[in-house]
Amino acid sequence: MRIMVGCCGFTKSMRSYMSDFKLVELQTTFYRVVKLETARKWRGLAPEDFVFTVKAFQGITHTMSSPTWRRSNIKPTKNHGGLKPTKEVLESWEITKAICEELRSPFCLLQTPASFKDTPENLRNSEAFFSKIDRGSFEIGLEARGWSPSSILKLCEKNRLVHVTDPFLQDPVTLSRHETVYLRLHGCPPGKTMYNYSYTDDDLKALCRKVSEYRAERVYILFNNVSMERDAMRFVKLYFRI
Numbered sequence: 001m002r003i004m005v006g007c008c009g010f011t012k013s014m015r016s017y018m019s020d021f022k023l024v025e026l027q028t029t030f031y032r033v034v035k036l037e038t039a040r041k042w043r044g045l046a047p048e049d050f051v052f053t054v055k056a057f058q059g060i061t062h063t064m065s066s067p068t069w070r071r072s073n074i075k076p077t078k079n080h081g082g083l084k085p086t087k088e089v090l091e092s093w094e095i096t097k098a099i100c101e102e103l104r105s106p107f108c109l110l111q112t113p114a115s116f117k118d119t120p121e122n123l124r125n126s127e128a129f130f131s132k133i134d135r136g137s138f139e140i141g142l143e144a145r146g147w148s149p150s151s152i153l154k155l156c157e158k159n160r161l162v163h164v165t166d167p168f169l170q171d172p173v174t175l176s177r178h179e180t181v182y183l184r185l186h187g188c189p190p191g192k193t194m195y196n197y198s199y200t201d202d203d204l205k206a207l208c209r210k211v212s213e214y215r216a217e218r219v220y221i222l223f224n225n226v227s228m229e230r231d232a233m234r235f236v237k238l239y240f241r242i
Helices: 015-022 036-045 067-071 087-105 120-132 149-157 200-211 228-239
Strands: 002-008 023-026 051-056 107-112 139-144 178-183 218-223
Touching: 002 051, 002 228, 015 036, 015 107, 036 087, 051 087, 087 120, 087 200, 107 178, 120 149, 139 149, 139 178, 200 218, 200 228, 218 228
Parallel strands: 002 023, 002 218, 023 051, 051 107, 107 139, 178 218
Antiparallel strands: none
């Protein structure tokens, strides 16, 4: 089992970060349309064994009412978001796919907003979207917040998606069906303190035990909390010492 650990976004200069980690989940690609030349530059600056995973552009998942669009370099329309199989959403996917290919990324994350529930309409749109896209040569993960496990499993099974989750909330429902596990640690334990939380030694030991129990070929572990760089380094030292 290959364990890769990193942060959701660069926590310092790219060169300095790459001297400490071999993995990053790009966040800029969610907020903005990134030029292919920029992605090509990033790939050229990185060591050959450095891994970029990509958070898909919000035009796929987030409607124009989402506050995240304030950081975008394009203006949203009513046809963006919601995994609808519209021209605008499919174009947003093509933008994301091109970035993934330029970076030689093995994994692309689609994160839906908490307001996007597993209603019949949203499920129909999601099915239609995944049936229409060119998937590329990388794996696709879905972090659907607030969905029932049965809805997530049905969509993921039918469309060959990896269920992305915070392991302190739940294990991936696709755990026994994929060779890949993708974890995003938002700072949840021991309660509902999202992001503004630093993991304790006991938290990280519990994570070590959980990861050791997974039967997977690859495990991506991305920290996404206020002290993510420090906590990721602490986890690496703890896990590989055990």
